Amino acid sequence: MIPILIFSLILAATLYWVLEPLVLPHRTELRAHADPRADLQARVEILLQELRDLDLEHEAGKMDDTTYAQVRKSLRAELAQLLSELEGSS
Amino acid sequence: MSEFGRALLFLAFGTSLYAFIALVLSNLKGDARWKESGIRGLQATVGVLTVASIALVSALIRADYSLQYVALQVSPGMGLTYRIAAFWAGMDGSMLFWSWVLSLYILALLWETRQERHDPLHSWAYASLALSLSFFVFIAAVFSNPFKPAEMLVSEGRGMNPLLMNVWMHTHPVALYLGYTGLAIPFSYAMAALLAERVDNTWVRFIRKWTLIPWVFLTIGIILGGRWAYLELGWGGYWAWDPVENASFMPWLTATAFLHSIIVQEKRGMLKIWNINLAVITFLFALIGTYITRSGALTSVHAFAESELGPWFAGAIWSIAVVAAGLLYMKRHRIQSEHRLETLFSREGFFLINNWVFLALALTVAWGTLFPIVSEAFTGIKVTVGQPFFNSVTPPLFLLLIFLMTVAPIISWRRASSRALVRSLAWPTVLALLTGGALGIGMRAPLIPLLGYTLASWTVYTTLYEVFRVGRARARRKGIPLFRGVVELLRTDHRRYGGYIVHVGVALIAIGIVGSSAFRQRLEKEYPVGSTFSFEGFQIAFKDIQQGIEPDYRYSRATLEVTDPLGKSRLLYPEYRFYFKWNMNTAEVALWPHWSGDFYAVLNGYDEDQRMGLFVLFWNPLVGFLWVGGLLVVFGGFYALLPSHRRNRSRLEQEQPV
Numbered sequence: 001m002i003p004i005l006i007f008s009l010i011l012a013a014t015l016y017w018v019l020e021p022l023v024l025p026h027r028t029e030l031r032a033h034a035d036p037r038a039d040l041q042a043r044v045e046i047l048l049q050e051l052r053d054l055d056l057e058h059e060a061g062k063m064d065d066t067t068y069a070q071v072r073k074s075l076r077a078e079l080a081q082l083l084s085e086l087e088g089s090s
Numbered sequence: 091m092s093e094f095g096r097a098l099l100f101l102a103f104g105t106s107l108y109a110f111i112a113l114v115l116s117n118l119k120g121d122a123r124w125k126e127s128g129i130r131g132l133q134a135t136v137g138v139l140t141v142a143s144i145a146l147v148s149a150l151i152r153a154d155y156s157l158q159y160v161a162l163q164v165s166p167g168m169g170l171t172y173r174i175a176a177f178w179a180g181m182d183g184s185m186l187f188w189s190w191v192l193s194l195y196i197l198a199l200l201w202e203t204r205q206e207r208h209d210p211l212h213s214w215a216y217a218s219l220a221l222s223l224s225f226f227v228f229i230a231a232v233f234s235n236p237f238k239p240a241e242m243l244v245s246e247g248r249g250m251n252p253l254l255m256n257v258w259m260h261t262h263p264v265a266l267y268l269g270y271t272g273l274a275i276p277f278s279y280a281m282a283a284l285l286a287e288r289v290d291n292t293w294v295r296f297i298r299k300w301t302l303i304p305w306v307f308l309t310i311g312i313i314l315g316g317r318w319a320y321l322e323l324g325w326g327g328y329w330a331w332d333p334v335e336n337a338s339f340m341p342w343l344t345a346t347a348f349l350h351s352i353i354v355q356e357k358r359g360m361l362k363i364w365n366i367n368l369a370v371i372t373f374l375f376a377l378i379g380t381y382i383t384r385s386g387a388l389t390s391v392h393a394f395a396e397s398e399l400g401p402w403f404a405g406a407i408w409s410i411a412v413v414a415a416g417l418l419y420m421k422r423h424r425i426q427s428e429h430r431l432e433t434l435f436s437r438e439g440f441f442l443i444n445n446w447v448f449l450a451l452a453l454t455v456a457w458g459t460l461f462p463i464v465s466e467a468f469t470g471i472k473v474t475v476g477q478p479f480f481n482s483v484t485p486p487l488f489l490l491l492i493f494l495m496t497v498a499p500i501i502s503w504r505r506a507s508s509r510a511l512v513r514s515l516a517w518p519t520v521l522a523l524l525t526g527g528a529l530g531i532g533m534r535a536p537l538i539p540l541l542g543y544t545l546a547s548w549t550v551y552t553t554l555y556e557v558f559r560v561g562r563a564r565a566r567r568k569g570i571p572l573f574r575g576v577v578e579l580l581r582t583d584h585r586r587y588g589g590y591i592v593h594v595g596v597a598l599i600a601i602g603i604v605g606s607s608a609f610r611q612r613l614e615k616e617y618p619v620g621s622t623f624s625f626e627g628f629q630i631a632f633k634d635i636q637q638g639i640e641p642d643y644r645y646s647r648a649t650l651e652v653t654d655p656l657g658k659s660r661l662l663y664p665e666y667r668f669y670f671k672w673n674m675n676t677a678e679v680a681l682w683p684h685w686s687g688d689f690y691a692v693l694n695g696y697d698e699d700q701r702m703g704l705f706v707l708f709w710n711p712l713v714g715f716l717w718v719g720g721l722l723v724v725f726g727g728f729y730a731l732l733p734s735h736r737r738n739r740s741r742l743e744q745e746q747p748v
Contacts, residue, residue, distance in 0.1 A: 003091065003093065003094035004094075006094070007094055007097050007098070007101075010098070010101070010138065010141065011101060014101065014105060014134045014137070014138065017130050017133070017134055018105060018108065018127055018130045018131045018134050019127065020127075020130070021123050021124075021126035021127040021130065022123050022124070022127050038292065039290050039291055039292050042291065042292075042295055043291065043359075046356055046357060049583075050357065050503065053583075054502075056560055056563055056564060056567075057502065057560065057563075059563040059566070059567060060559040060560045060562065060563035061510070061513060061559065061563075062500065062502070062510050062513070062514055062559065062560075063502055063507055063510050064507045064509055064510055066507075067502070067505055067506075067507040067510070070505065071502065071503070071504050071505060074504065
């Protein structure tokens, strides 16, 4: 008898919890969507980190000057493009 | 109890299936009410499964033999912790445990994404997870019900398999399940990225942590499994290319490849289709692992559970593969790489090769593991390829992986400079050649082990030298001491340097594996009580033997006085047991670890009339490196999970284009 009682309580609580948003829709809050600019911002962060690592690796002698200059230039060009995309989307 | 438990399982199946339907409806109709209700369905499933799990554990602790599962897993002599561990020790309990662990992952994910629930990426992932969960709960409720009533009432149960009655049983399966089940999350996000048409970098950035967590647990599970086999199975080894071992190794390999390739997508916007495929393949391997361990399709020393679940798992595996391939085909035009690979001689190029090698290894292991099933399907005869296949095919791939693991982290993104690379590798190469040469001469190593030692030590030296050089550059730039420069460096990017720690750990594991497999010595011989003999420089005196009876088993315990080559002595007690209820012999290993290797003694039988003990002795050189390396890999994994301290705002001002 007790297990049936406990299961009935669990079933009732489950049904209430799951179906309540459908029955009482006014209590459901619509939260904001994810920021569409988040991906662009994250890519800017990654590029900045890459620039930081690049400088450090160059200073550590892991990269010759020519390659360093070329890679840095392309990273900065990418950053500029991303920043303008970000500006355009705001 | 039986009806109550079964009703709970069906309720959990109902709520999880409802959650899936509600979440799909909400995504298709854009209706927030259905979404909220679906999410609550998932939360309710967690609650119901938790109650079911508590009910089962309570029955195990109370030794409620009215349940078949309890009668099979619990005996009166079992202590509390073993009774709790019986939850996941048998087939039926482990399916409930699996479902419960997956539901807890889902609860954690719902909490983590609570502010972004209405992002279609997350809500499609919830739907996919709800479907996975409902599949496992369905299996637990219909085919693998741990609340099934006992066929006949017994006064005492049979108890757990004696091979499972050890400390590893409390940790190893739990870690493995946390690994396997967690891999459902990257898979679900891969599906969600396709369904929500969000195959940009958002999903891989989000999923890194949720892949690394199960990866760390899978690693812990594999290492503990190896340690368990080493200490409990008494054959002197830790890895036998057994189907169940391979089952955990295959998803580990592809998950490791995935963790590397998502870095390429994050940094360069490449490998988008590849990453989706890897997430799917990894989850498929996790399911294949479950299929292998639970279906009884393959014979294994670890197969402690067998059932008729094979067709259901095979159906799920094929369905996932077909749906994923179909979705990928339908959405292929929306997936564009942002950059092309300029040259293979770059970090992304090396990561790509590393991914191919990981996948090749995983497929090789899968081929060798599943060959009995394939051969039976085509010829009607089960042919097992066994250890020789794996031992001949995998070493070159492992060596290649170690090479890539050494070079990839120090080579530059986009375009590498060969002169700078030579500079980075010069000193470590000299040191590695010296180390490999010394070990090779000292141990008279053949070519493959020699290459293994040299490459593994090369990895360690190169990684340490890399940290030293970049740390020194940082120290010079900031005018701080070298040590502080290195420490600050390690703190700036936990992800990167956590990876470095993992690499050093893997190199140490390689040293341990090469040493203990290529140079292991074994002696199997009968000796009378009171005799003295020698083995690999150790003097062994067989002093005595004790015999006795415990509630579950009869034992013979030898006393060996062992003196190592340096003259230090220790008493060791290898033991031979016979379990009555299981009609099974087991060996309790006696171990004496040294930094240079393990002295490993097994008593495999005792002749009372002749007073002769049958001993198997092993000398396993450098095996300790394996366990230390394993600890480092796990530590590195956790380290990589820590958030990094980056200060990018000032850098942005500095880099603003003019």
